Amino acid sequence: MPSPPAVSLVSSSVLTSYRKYDYLTFFVPMKKATKIAMPTKTQRDKHKLYQQSVQDPDSEARLILRVFRKLRKRSPRTLREDFCGTALLASTWVQMVPDGSATGIDLHRPTLDYARRVNVSRLGTASKRVELIEGDVLEDRGDTHDVIVAFNFSYFVFKDRDLLRRYFERVHNAVADDGIFFLDLYGGPEAQVLQEESTDHDDFTYVWDQARFNPITGETLCHIHFDFPDGSRMNRAFTYDWRLWSLPEVQDLLSEVGFRKVEVYWEGTDSDGEGNGVFRRSRRGDDSSCWVAYIVATK
Numbered sequence: 001m002p003s004p005p006a007v008s009l010v011s012s013s014v015l016t017s018y019r020k021y022d023y024l025t026f027f028v029p030m031k032k033a034t035k036i037a038m039p040t041k042t043q044r045d046k047h048k049l050y051q052q053s054v055q056d057p058d059s060e061a062r063l064i065l066r067v068f069r070k071l072r073k074r075s076p077r078t079l080r081e082d083f084c085g086t087a088l089l090a091s092t093w094v095q096m097v098p099d100g101s102a103t104g105i106d107l108h109r110p111t112l113d114y115a116r117r118v119n120v121s122r123l124g125t126a127s128k129r130v131e132l133i134e135g136d137v138l139e140d141r142g143d144t145h146d147v148i149v150a151f152n153f154s155y156f157v158f159k160d161r162d163l164l165r166r167y168f169e170r171v172h173n174a175v176a177d178d179g180i181f182f183l184d185l186y187g188g189p190e191a192q193v194l195q196e197e198s199t200d201h202d203d204f205t206y207v208w209d210q211a212r213f214n215p216i217t218g219e220t221l222c223h224i225h226f227d228f229p230d231g232s233r234m235n236r237a238f239t240y241d242w243r244l245w246s247l248p249e250v251q252d253l254l255s256e257v258g259f260r261k262v263e264v265y266w267e268g269t270d271s272d273g274e275g276n277g278v279f280r281r282s283r284r285g286d287d288s289s290c291w292v293a294y295i296v297a298t299k
């Protein structure tokens with residue numbers, strides 16, 4: 001059996017500190033505001049705060065390139081970022097892949113406007129290789145891409161099995177014959193617990209709030225808040241009304257729509273039992289209280 005690629009991921013998730021054996025800390029006391037410069041209104045731009053605390057597009061793009069080259073023995077050029085939001089990954093892709101192009105799809109016009117104004121405009125000539133589409137990922141566009149990604153669990157928005165299946169069918173149609181679909185998924189017993197978890201950054205605190213969970217339907221309601229040194233909070237900067245899908249359910253659906261190989265990349269641990277940021281193709285997970293895994297679906 002070929003050895004699985006080692007891919008590294010650095011906190012590229014809304015669950016920034018979901019890590020193996022990393023028990024969550026709640027209600028972290030607010031830092032004192034003394035001698036800390038107040039963030040200006042621009043610094044309190046919610047998309048900027050999200051990008052700083054949640055996303056790591058360089059690691060994501062490197063992960064995609066490494067896995068694709070390993071599995072397909074060629075370099076991918078075209079990427080479609082579904083649920084692209086501010087299109088940070090699409091913008092990073094065209095910088096990292098000189099002959100590459102990227103398409104971002106999102107329903108929300110104001111977020112796409114932000115993407116164009118902030119992330120795409122700074123790319124110079126490479127901006128011509130990014131296309132942003134205001135639309136629904138469930139639409140069939142007759143397009144084809146080497147890589148399609150749905151990151152930060154965005155497909156959890158499809159709570160119904162038939163709807164999620166339809167989305168995966170659309171992706172299967174739009175992935176090139178030797179293309180790859182990358183998704184992520186989080187789970188573990190802690191994922192079903194109502195709690196707030198805080199992560200400190202230089203001038204703000206990121207708060208992941210699991211506000212509701214219904215074990216009968218799997219529905220979960222989560223928010224992101226940002227706390228500031230002056231004691232103020234940007235409450236519910238983002239809200240996610242999701243179904244917490246499981247790895248077996250998603251793997252089954254991907255196989256059902258025709259992906260020939262569906263593999264899970266599970267995070268390794270260091271000597272202290274902490275997640276080490278290295279994800280390997282694996283058929284055996286472990287009993288971590290909370291985890292993030294990647295799913296790689298090949299045609």
Ligand SMILES: C[S@@+](CC[C@H](N)C(=O)[O-])C[C@H]1O[C@@H](n2cnc3c(N)ncnc32)[C@H](O)[C@@H]1O
Pocket residue numbers: 054055082083084085086105106107108111135136137138151152153154157
């Ligand atoms: C969690 S954000 C993901 C942002 C970014 N991709 C990331 O990795 O952080 C989810 C995004 O999906 C978009 N969205 C939700 N349903 C959608 C749909 N059916 N089609 C396209 N975009 C959708 C929302 O507007 C939102 O910008």
